[in-house]
Amino acid sequence: MWTAPNFVSDTFHDPNVRLTFQNCIDNFGRYGYLDNVSSTYNNGGSQGSFLYTGTYQQGGDYIGMWIQSGYASLSSTYNDHLRSGYYSGALGLVNSSTCL
Amino acid sequence: MLVTLGGKYGRAFGVAILVTASVLSLAGCSNSAGRADASGESASDANSSSSDLKGFAQWVMPLDEFRVYPMQLDNYAEQLQLKNCLEPAGYQWPVPWQDTNFPQPEDFNRTGYRLFNKDIAAKHGYHLAPPQNEKEAAAWVQFDQFSQSYGDDAAFHAKFSSCLDGIRSKDGLKYMNDANYISELGSQATSVAKQEKAVQSAVERWRSCLTPKVSFAVPADPWAEMPPISVGEQFGIIGQNRTATPTSDEIAAAVADADCRDSSKVSETLYLAIQAQQKKLVDKNRDKLDRIRADATQHQKDLLRIVAENAPAAP
Numbered sequence: 001m002w003t004a005p006n007f008v009s010d011t012f013h014d015p016n017v018r019l020t021f022q023n024c025i026d027n028f029g030r031y032g033y034l035d036n037v038s039s040t041y042n043n044g045g046s047q048g049s050f051l052y053t054g055t056y057q058q059g060g061d062y063i064g065m066w067i068q069s070g071y072a073s074l075s076s077t078y079n080d081h082l083r084s085g086y087y088s089g090a091l092g093l094v095n096s097s098t099c100l
Numbered sequence: 101m102l103v104t105l106g107g108k109y110g111r112a113f114g115v116a117i118l119v120t121a122s123v124l125s126l127a128g129c130s131n132s133a134g135r136a137d138a139s140g141e142s143a144s145d146a147n148s149s150s151s152d153l154k155g156f157a158q159w160v161m162p163l164d165e166f167r168v169y170p171m172q173l174d175n176y177a178e179q180l181q182l183k184n185c186l187e188p189a190g191y192q193w194p195v196p197w198q199d200t201n202f203p204q205p206e207d208f209n210r211t212g213y214r215l216f217n218k219d220i221a222a223k224h225g226y227h228l229a230p231p232q233n234e235k236e237a238a239a240w241v242q243f244d245q246f247s248q249s250y251g252d253d254a255a256f257h258a259k260f261s262s263c264l265d266g267i268r269s270k271d272g273l274k275y276m277n278d279a280n281y282i283s284e285l286g287s288q289a290t291s292v293a294k295q296e297k298a299v300q301s302a303v304e305r306w307r308s309c310l311t312p313k314v315s316f317a318v319p320a321d322p323w324a325e326m327p328p329i330s331v332g333e334q335f336g337i338i339g340q341n342r343t344a345t346p347t348s349d350e351i352a353a354a355v356a357d358a359d360c361r362d363s364s365k366v367s368e369t370l371y372l373a374i375q376a377q378q379k380k381l382v383d384k385n386r387d388k389l390d391r392i393r394a395d396a397t398q399h400q401k402d403l404l405r406i407v408a409e410n411a412p413a414a415p
Contacts, residue, residue: 023241026338027329045260046247047240048175050212053287054324056226056337060159060213060374061287064171066178066276068264077287083324088172089240099342 001028001037001051001085005073008039024086024099027055037082041070047087055083156371157217158209162378163286166389167211168396169403170202171279177403178267180410185263191256194246196239197412200404203232218362221354225346226327226337235415275399278392285381286374293373294321305364313356322366326357 001019003010009017019025019033028034042049042065053059063071063078074082155161176198183193204210207220207229220229231237250256293299307318319325327335335350336343346354361367382389 023244027332029329030338044244044247046179046244048171050171053290054214054321055326055329056332057208057212057214057228058216058326059290059324061283061290062212063280063283064276066171066174066273068261069273069276075284075287077284077291081287081291087244088175089237089244099338 001033001040001082003033003036003038005038007041007070007072021085022087023089024084026084026099028083028085029055034083035080038074038079039070039072040065040074040082042067044068044087047089049085049087051078051082051085053078053081053083057084057086059083152372152375153368156368157215159213159215159371160209161211161286161375162382163282163289163389164211166282166382166393166396167279168393169400170212171276172198172202173200173400173403173407174275176200176411177406178264180406181267182260182263184410185266186259189259191250191259192246194243195412196236196243197414198240199233199236199414200407205229205231216358216361216367218355218358221358222351225350225354226332226335227343227346227350228337239415271399275396278396281392282389285385286378289374289377289381292377293370296373299366299370299373302364302366302369306360306366309360309364310357313360314353322357322361323370327353 002008002015002017004013007018008015011017019028019031019037025031028037037051040051040063044067046067048067049065050057050062051065052062061077063074063082065071073079176195179193179195183195186193204212205228207215207224209215223229250260303320303322306322307320310318316328316331319328327337329338331353332338333341335346335353337350
């Protein structure tokens with residue numbers, strides 16, 4: 001996930017400055033990405049991913065991405081409004097030590 | 101699994117979600133929903149009918165009827181097709197069985213909305229409820245770990261990309277984008293609803309109720325920020341020391357939270373406000389939503405056929 005559109009960071013427009021995760025992140029705030037994501041891509045090969053407007057899969061609204069797909073420019077209601085992310089296998093996982 | 105840029109597969113589908121910008125102009129105009137009083141309050145219990153709250157417990161919303169099937173079905177069918185393409189080339193791709201009803205844990209409704217009420221709080225605190233089928237969930241975690249075992253094998257990734265291109269050649273990402281269009285409308289409705297005075301007043305009542313009952317600073321948004329990071333770490337729902345079950349302190353806080361949501365009517369007020377906004381959006385975008393639903397209904401049949409023809413036997 002990146003803080004600017006087109007898969008780059010706000011700072012220096014660097015594609016390598018990004019937040020990546022496997023399985024899940026319950027709170028982007030732990031990594032400085034709370035309400036700060038503008039483009040996103042699911043580079044996985046086996047599971048869809050879901051990004052929520054609330055921490056811990058809360059908020060009710062989420063954007064889903066198939067494997068090998070993403071959004072170069074999130075819409076205004078999701079841009080800078082995402083707070084947690086999960087791959088489908090991690091949805092509802094209890095005590096997932098693999099979450100960031 | 102990795103959320104990042106193109107990378108090893110080297111492809112990026114950059115698709116901007118459509119924005120119905122005009123909807124944003126509805127902010128603060130809740131009177132048009134017919135449930136507002138002269139002070140600008142809206143969606144209060146005094147003006148809501150029992151039919152409006154009929155789906156409250158499961159957070160049923162007007163846009164739900166257009167969500168024909170969960171996005172996980174697309175992935176399951178796609179994974180089975182990938183298996184058919186990869187395995188003849190000598191690559192194992194052991195896709196596990198998956199229940200195509202995609203039963204949700206008790207703390208999620210059928211569209212993936214996370215529910216929170218006193219019963220859930222008393223049983224699970226802020227922890228997630230267990231999956232309906234823990235063996236199935238574990239099998240998918242195991243499969244995902246296997247899928248990453250190819251590492252940087254360039255020949256595998258070339259074949260993988262070729263297979264995926266073939267599977268998606270007909271419709272591309274159409275159904276993903278359609279599903280996200282509906283989600284986008286839902287998100288717009290939520291954004292507008294949260295700006296309503298009635299909702300903001302209810303949030304303040306909730307905060308006033310909960311603040312003396314817990315030992316942490318109560319956040320501004322009960323639906324997107326509970327519990328705060330430091331408290332989540334303390335309760336073992338985030339960070340390095342996760343626990344499978346809640347402590348009594350966590351349950352006490354969660355139950356107090358749920359009680360305050362009830363007494364302040366904050367969830368009920370937001371529910372009615374979102375419902376009203378979604379009704380407007382459904383009316384405004386009816387033609388497109390009807391088309392999406394019709395397409396998805398047909399596509400679901402195709403996906404279920406692929407699954408029926410290719411899925412492993414249920415354990």
